[in-house]
Amino acid sequence: MNKKNSWLNILSLSFILLWVILASVPFLWTLWGSFKVESDFFSKQDWRNAIFGVRTIIETGGMFTTNGYEGAWIKEEFWRAALNTGIVTLSVVTISLTLGTLGGYALARSGFRYAFWILIAALIFRAMPHITLVSGYLLPFFELGLWGHLSTTIIVLVAINQPFTLWMLHSFFSTIPKDLDESAMVDGCTRFEAFRHVIIPVMWPGVITTGLFSFLLAYNDFAITALLLTEANQTMVPKIASFLGSAQEQGNVMFAVAAVVSATVPLFMLVMFFQRQIVSGLTAGAVKG
Amino acid sequence: MPHYTFLKFIWPSALAMLVFIALPIMSTSVQSLFIEHEKILETVENCTPFGCKEITKVDLEATEAQKAENPLGKFNGFGTYTNRNHLAFSELKQAWRESNGLNEFLAEVFNLPFYKALSFTLSYTFIVTPFVIIIGFFIALAVNRLPSFLKGPTIFVCLLPMIITPLIGSLVLFWMIDAEGIIGSFLQSIFNDPNLSLKASPTLTWIMLFVYGIWHHTPFAFIVFYAGLQTVPRDTLESAMIDGANRWGQTRHVIIPHLMPLAVFISLIQIMDNFRVFEPIIGFNAQASATSLSWLIYNDFRSGDGDMLFGSAAATSMLTIIGVSILMTPVIVRTWRANRPSQGVS
Incomplete structure (x- = not known):
């Protein structure tokens, strides 16, 4: 495989990777966030709250809450x-x-x-x-x-x-x-x-x-x-x-x-x-x- | 197959389409010529210890009776079509007379509900469709180069934006773009502007909706092109390679001509689907800066105090149908030519 081809491969792989991220992250994010409280999922202070569930731990005592589902x-x-x-x-x-x-x-x-x-x-x-x-x-x-x-x-x-x-x-x-x-x-x-x-x-x-x-x-x-x-x-x-x-x-x-x-x-x-x-x-x- | 047997097989399907597609179109066209009854007002004397006053109120009973007698409303001819909420001829004339310069005129025109919706619908259709075809084509080429054990999972993920319910897909993106969602706050920190909100600016709202449209529809183009790539004749590719064509040359001279009919098919479906854009506007809560023709019809049923504006909705529907027909004519003529049976009767 020559040099030009491997560049093309990298380009095409990163393009696919970008699209896979665009196609999947919104769903993963929403799935994860659905087990948090509103003030984490729509965090006014820090977007990382939605990942670590800072407010969720304070409000419900656990990392995850099923309040939304209930x-x-x-x-x-x-x-x-x-x-x-x-x-x-x-x-x-x-x-x-x-x-x-x-x-x-x-x-x-x-x-x-x-x-x-x-x-x-x-x-x-x-x-x-x-x-x-x-x-x-x-x-x-x-x-x-x-x-x-x-x-x-x-x-x-x-x-x-x-x-x-x-x-x-x-x-x-x-x-x-x-x-x-x-x-x-x-x-x-x-x-x-x-x-x-x-x-x-x-x-x-x-x-x-x-x-x-x-x-x-x-x-x-x-x-x-x-x-x-x-x-x-x-x-x-x-x-x-x-x-x-x-x-x-x-x-x-x-x-x-x-x-x-x-x-x-x-x-x-x-x-x-x-x-x-x-x-x-x-x-x-x-x-x- | 004899006519009689054919009829026995086709009648349930044909009847369903006749009653629930062809008839409603006719009923819509009739409805569009009528307008709701005006409410019947009555004057009653309202007496209090401090004297009597005459007040006017809606005579509910008479209004209901009138509605029951003639549910279509009263005949209005093409009045609904030309009023301010539809083609707005007199407003157009006035705007033309009073505005200095084309820009001012266009600004006036795009403030009228119908033209506002039409401009968004057309922009959405003609911006999303080419992007979908181009991006879908490149994803298909890239997935085709993947090692085969990666293909299945990649295709699975790539299909997700397409199969998702449009309303749900737009909500999912909307929540992330929200000023307090992840992308929204990320953008705020990049531009260092705590008041930046994609919802507040009409231009950004339009771009957001286009991006959603491309995200939602690209998998369709991808999968059709990907399927088409599997049928590219191998010997043509090989002979192109022997003739010294590089990868780009192969793509340009063998793959693209092979996939051209598929691109026409995708644009046919995409124009149909994008012209009816509706759910994202509800999901993104974008009606303040972007409305579509379908949204206008929906809004006529949802506005007011329970009174559905059948006449207005029907007129917008007829204009939408005319719009679709104009857009579809070239493609339908092409399909007709391609699929025309070679002999009339066999």
Whole structure:
């Protein structure tokens, strides 16, 4: 290896190191700080207080305190929001995958021109900012008495998710050879039977990847859940936003910090277990898209 | 696949998109032509031992009845579009007449809520998107050079800013940038200015939001480029090397052309996503110096005493949709050309 190359290596390594620090430190910092008291995490005197927890030791007697977590989960009933998020994300992922696999399969196998137009329409729908759609929902939902229910939010999120799901599953199904299901149909299967017995067993890699992205969309949404749900059945993200509204009260900021850390944990787990699927899914989408 | 079978497979998905995406857009466009009823006032005589006074108050019952009878409000045509909170034609004309010099005119214009939001939204879109593509490209090149046992953990860490909930990600950064947070107090000590606050200055707030946007979106570009790098044809690279191309030459003549379609794909997704920028403004509590079109719509639902401004929100929504369509047209036309089936019917 010549001299020039080793310089390049050092440059590229330090660049990566810088990015890794930028990407991870905010999370580590917040995780660490969530076990401190507010006067340490937002220290007026010395930023090192947040690391050593000077005030935390004075106020609570220990290095770490779980006051923020207790306040958020028990006093402010964050568990209710977590439960709602669980219901919403699970339903959204299940329903949108069911609709998406059927639709994506049909689009990949149709061969008629209108399938292509449906995909273009889906692309345009994908571009619509979510909140512009919310302004179309609110009035009809109020009039029909649909506003505020978890089920309404679930269906709305499923629909908003469809364009992306269709594109992704369409490009995935296009990579499955046509002969597979067509030979089953030659053997006397109907299209549905061929789908059930031949396609479903081989479709899981694509479905899992698409499901991950549906999960992220439903889990991370703020615009829709904040405007379509009543305060009683809020999900986690709008609940955190409402903590901020009442942050003037002392200690409430730490509730928000604890809630933020709690809501981040599932996302970390997700990437840890499904990193390969996320990477390969973006590849498939990108190379085709 | 016969039409009938196709229909049987596609109808649930198509119905969902029709009812919850296409119809709402139409309902928004209808709503934008209407405006809330004015409150019905009644005059009542209020008598106290010291004499009678006539006072005017809102007749709640009649107002409610009017609302129940016609929930859309009253027809306003394009009135909402042209009022001060939207396109503000008369304010623009006045500003043009009265201001001396372009700068003064622009200052006036960017004080109007819609243009203020539009200018931030467009700046955000067109500053964040190129940075994301360039930084993402270099991270992908650098990760690709890492020894393979380091690749997995590095990719894991690199993905974190992308998968994080936008509101949570912006809060996490906001707490660090806060004057009493770590970066905020660090900056204060560097510049030796105890009153320095990123929140107080509009310019710094804008930069802060751009930095957040780049931080949040770069992993997406990185991962797409990284995936693309795995498919660079090896023999082309080798023949470039034999032809005497150095590393830069290889990158310039083989890798970049190979990744170009991916860059187009990333910019398509990025323009869509950045144009709807919304959560960071809530997370950074930045609405005083930076607003976006999506934030304006949200604000119409949150402002006032429980009265949602449906007409105003709908008009902003329609203008936003028009904006997205203008931005997306070139890319959609390109996708249409690339994906057009070679024969009409097969």
